[in-house]
Amino acid sequence: MSSSSTPEVGATFVNIIETAPETQQQVIDILKEGTERVISRMPGFISVTLYAARDGRHVINLATWEHPEDVRNVQTDPESAAFAKRTAQIAEATPGLYTVVGRYR
Amino acid sequence: MSSSSTPEVGATFVNIIETAPETQQQVIDILKEGTERVISRMPGFISVTLYAARDGRHVINLATWEHPEDVRNVQTDPESAAFAKRTAQIAEATPGLYTVVGRYR
Numbered sequence: 001m002s003s004s005s006t007p008e009v010g011a012t013f014v015n016i017i018e019t020a021p022e023t024q025q026q027v028i029d030i031l032k033e034g035t036e037r038v039i040s041r042m043p044g045f046i047s048v049t050l051y052a053a054r055d056g057r058h059v060i061n062l063a064t065w066e067h068p069e070d071v072r073n074v075q076t077d078p079e080s081a082a083f084a085k086r087t088a089q090i091a092e093a094t095p096g097l098y099t100v101v102g103r104y105r
Numbered sequence: 106m107s108s109s110s111t112p113e114v115g116a117t118f119v120n121i122i123e124t125a126p127e128t129q130q131q132v133i134d135i136l137k138e139g140t141e142r143v144i145s146r147m148p149g150f151i152s153v154t155l156y157a158a159r160d161g162r163h164v165i166n167l168a169t170w171e172h173p174e175d176v177r178n179v180q181t182d183p184e185s186a187a188f189a190k191r192t193a194q195i196a197e198a199t200p201g202l203y204t205v206v207g208r209y210r
Contacts (some may be wrong), residue, residue: 014156014165016121032207040209051119051167052209060119060165060203062156096163102137104145104153 010046011068012062015095021056022091030050030059034083039063042077044070059091071097115151116134119165120200126161133157136166139188144168147182148176158160164196176202 017022019027035048051060061063065071073094074080085091124132133155140153156165170176179185180200192198195204 012156014158014163016163016165021179028206034209035209036173046112046209047210049209051117051203052206053119054202054204058119058121058199058201058203059206061169069191085203093203094163097159098156098161098163098165099153101133101157104140104154 001100011065011071012098013063013065013071013074013095014098015063015093017059017087018092019062019090020054024052024059027059027087027091029103030083030086031059034080034086036103038077038083039074042074042080043056044073046087066092068097077080115204116170116176118168118170118176118179118200118201119154119203120168120198121123121198122164122166122192123163123197124158126177129164131155132164132196135188135191136164139185140193143182143184143188144179147175147179147185149178169202173202 028087031050035050038049039045046060046064048063051062051063053059084093122132129145136155140155144150144153151169153166153168158164162193170179189198
């Protein structure tokens with residue numbers, strides 16, 4: 001095993017979304033559409049990974065960006081806000097900036 | 106941008122931990138110690154990444170394993186349970202198995 005404490009480059013944005021088993025797939029579909037049509041085309045985009053809890057209770061959207069300003073730019077973008085609003089209508093989202101504090105492999 | 110829907114190999118385990126700004130660092134320290142001393146030495150371990158919310162309200166532990174059985178093995182291991190108990194004493198944890206449903210870069 002090796003661990004790394006190299007200073008992080010870029011910015012990590014995570015959205016923890018609480019879903020119900022009946023709404024989880026709908027949330028996933030909105031996130032996929034938003035990522036493909038809007039998020040991935042914005043300045044500084046590096047990656048998005050979408051994780052679905054097998055019990056249907058959460059979806060996690062983990063995105064990396066070149067700079068923290070890129071995340072702020074997304075959050076004030078009207079097209080991006082429209083997708084966030086669609087998610088908020090059917091699920092509870094807790095978005096935020098994160099720091100990678102440990103990496104082991 | 107490319108997206109991938111390749112069938113996932115292995116198993117993804119995510120623990121969403123609610124913290125307070127005053128307890129976040131303590132949770133991180135327990136997770137680091139548990140990962141270094143126990144988790145990373147267990148069969149099927151591939152990786153752990155620890156994410157800390159900049160507002161102090163969450164820590165996310167994202168682990169990948171070779172097989173779902175490896176995760177079950179960790180959850181029933183006494184040493185691993187001791188670390189989970191230390192975390193549970195100061196924070197609210199929601200662990201679970203996840204599926205990667207989208208990957209864009």
